[in-house]
Amino acid sequence: MGYPKIKHVRAFVIKGGEGGGGADYHDQGEGHWIDNHIATSMGRYPEYRQSRKSFGINVLGTLVVEIEADDGTVGFAVTTGGEPACYLVEKHFARFLEGRNPFEYERIWDQMYFGSQYYGRKGIVVNAISGVDLALWDLMGKLRQEPVYHMLGGAVRDELQFYATGARPDLAKEMGFIGGKLPLYHGPVEGDEGLKKNVELIADMRSKVGEDFWLMYDCWMALDVNYATKLAHKCHEYGLKWIEEAINPDDYWGYQQLKKNAPPGMLVTTGEHESTRWGFRMLLDMDCCDIIQPDVGWCGGVTELLKISALADAKGTLVVPHGSSVYSYHFVITRHNSPFAEFLMMAPKADHVAPMFHPQLLGEPIPEKGRMKVTALDKPGFGVELNPEVKLYRPYEH
């Protein structure tokens, strides 16, 4: 069957300055829960303790990748990467796509990764590769007129269920989510006083949500093994379900130790800042965690997530992708070892459900009562379109 070839690859950023939101979802306006004194490794510097934007968490901005086929069909995707990622897509990766059959996604991925191996392998380079790969899967779905999840093997269940990440697990319970993941507010630099506040918060939330609702802490790489161990044990009596990304993602040895130290029954999770099958194999082979949480817009895209997930499945490790809107939903619905998904509460007070990548994606499905029927995904590709109101800017051409 003759499919059109890839004619053009284009990379854009979203013009609009701070508070643009979208795929770089940390780029929010003032007063948003996601930037309110959340513990990070930069917290050791007082000037960077109150706001993650102050040290640049939103410095990159969104990357938009468009791939146009000969017949005019356009696939696109958004992820985190901004102008630096645009440069890589236009000046380096486009050469591996233009003129090719869009269904040669394995060959294209391989050439992007090994063509940039000498300077990439992780971080923004793999974000850019992920953005291209996601746009390719969107294009393939549009050319075949079927949703991406059909091409990944089809749904293994009729609906997705979500836990919510945000400052208000108590409200998330009322909205029908299966659990609530809190950001950690106080890191080691704030000593025992900060640790006490972290534990008091979980205790308070447990009193509000009752015994059965999941409560988790997201530590966003802020801790050391000793502090994380103390936090886990002090929160155990309040039924903390998992402690997430507690330490430096490169400290595989530390995660291995934390998993040994954690109280019986408490899960250790990580992976949102890890990339490729090789990085996740390290987490799996070194027994670093109980759940891996790749972000499909950062780990290498769908093509790489398929490999990562197979490795985890063989080991009996769950794969619960980091919140990445439709890009993870189309994957999670197709895998038994991905039993639930994350939903990031992007409303500033985490008090209502808003589309995660708002305002960039038209038709972005959102959970209803903490769930999403598979039929919400039944549109070609990832089932979303770029909002024409969002101003695109193409910093580089080729």
Ligand SMILES: C[C@H](O)[C@H](O)[C@@H](O)[C@@H](O)C(=O)O
């Ligand atoms: C809430 C966390 O601090 C991060 O902002 C969040 O994006 C990420 O870690 C997550 O797991 O959702």
Ligand SMILES: [Mg+2]
């Ligand atoms: Mg996280």
